[in-house]
């Protein structure tokens with residue numbers, strides 16, 4: 284490990300890996316540090332991603348990255364009725380349940396093949412700051428402290444991100460908007476292959492949802508996310524999950540448990556500073572409705588790599604120059620979706636279970652030519668005149 288690189292990347296998740304690969308391909312010297320002893324494990328994710336989204340990065344997917352191809356979805360209302368998205372309707376919402384143990388590792392491998400250096404068990408414990416400007420990171424590597432300097436530091440340290448805070452950026456997530464999650468990898472359970480299932484409602488999962496994401500024969504990620512402040516009797520996410528599992532999969536076998544957090548707040552007000560770019564979950568870029576953030580991390584990681592390379596070439600890595608990264612992602616399809624989905628989430632979390640039943644039952648018999656979250660929301664607005672007041676805030680997104 285050297286003391287100086289063009290680009291230092293904190294975190295070896297999908298955001299960090301794409302940033303590293305992009306910078307290395309452009310001929311820069313790149314160092315990725317990852318605090319865990321292995322890339323990709325433990326997997327803190329339900330591993331779902333849309334086909335079109337992952338297709339933006341790869342012409343062909345390595346079969347070992349994929350646990351299951353998803354062709355449809357079911358949404359279960361609080362009253363138990365279900366809204367089924369057939370494979371024909373699912374259209375652009377089909378996708379994959381990945382195997383991130385392999386996927387994340389291979390993303391780093393691609394970065395290393397392109398010339399990046401990667402060090403595991405290397406944790407950033409502070410920022411090197413000079414005159415208020417980021418110059419690198421202090422890291423702990425196998426018990427020793429070391430300083431690494433860089434022209435640009437990319438903070439890709441996930442939802443638990445501390446690095447940007449070390450640099451003076453306020454990254455606080457309001458407690459209500461930090462979903463706490465628990466997930467079992469379960470086997471020996473009766474599930475429909477290729478169909479993801481989502482349960483919503485205050486009783487089952489306050490301000491969140493339960494998911495079943497199939498991962499091969501009678502096996503699935505069965506998980507839950509709940510708002511940080513809305514649980515009953517201080518029940519934890521795992522308590523809600525256990526209740527669900529006991530009722531629905533009493534004979535299933537639990538072979539893994541993970542817990543983690545997902546932010547469903549607005550993105551950081553600004554995702555750059557002098558010599559610093561913040562990507563993926565560290566920038567609070569997971570989707571406020573679904574909590575999904577693999578694509579957003581990959582997209583912003585790649586963009587950060589491109590903008591950092593340009594700025595390093597032009598010898599100017601000031602906040603002003605790096606702002607190109609911030610303005611580009613905000614005006615992208617992803618940025619617009621984040622803004623819209625935040626407003627939609629804010630409205631939906633306020634609906635009672637009775638209102639949710641009414642909303643979801645109203646779309647139950649719809650035949651949509653092409654499904655997307657957007658078309659579903661449009662239909663909900665059209666078919667729920669009684670909820671016009673609650674839903675009126677959504678109109679601006681569809682006019």
Ligand SMILES: Cc1cc2nc3c(=O)[nH]c(=O)nc-3n(C[C@H](O)[C@H](O)[C@H](O)COP(=O)(O)OP(=O)(O)OC[C@H]3O[C@@H](n4cnc5c(N)ncnc54)[C@H](O)[C@@H]3O)c2cc1C
Nearest residue numbers: 294296297298318329330331407441543563564576577580
């Ligand atoms: C239960 C759960 C289910 C989810 N399900 C889905 C899903 O189905 N689909 C989806 O798209 N998204 C899902 N997500 C979100 C998804 O996992 C994240 O959005 C995605 O991993 C973000 O990638 P990232 O690179 O920004 O951060 P991460 O993947 O979190 O990577 C950050 C890395 O930085 C490392 N790190 C942290 N601090 C330091 C430090 N100081 N020094 C060095 N390294 C550090 C961490 O160890 C980690 O490896 C889920 C999340 C949870 C918790």
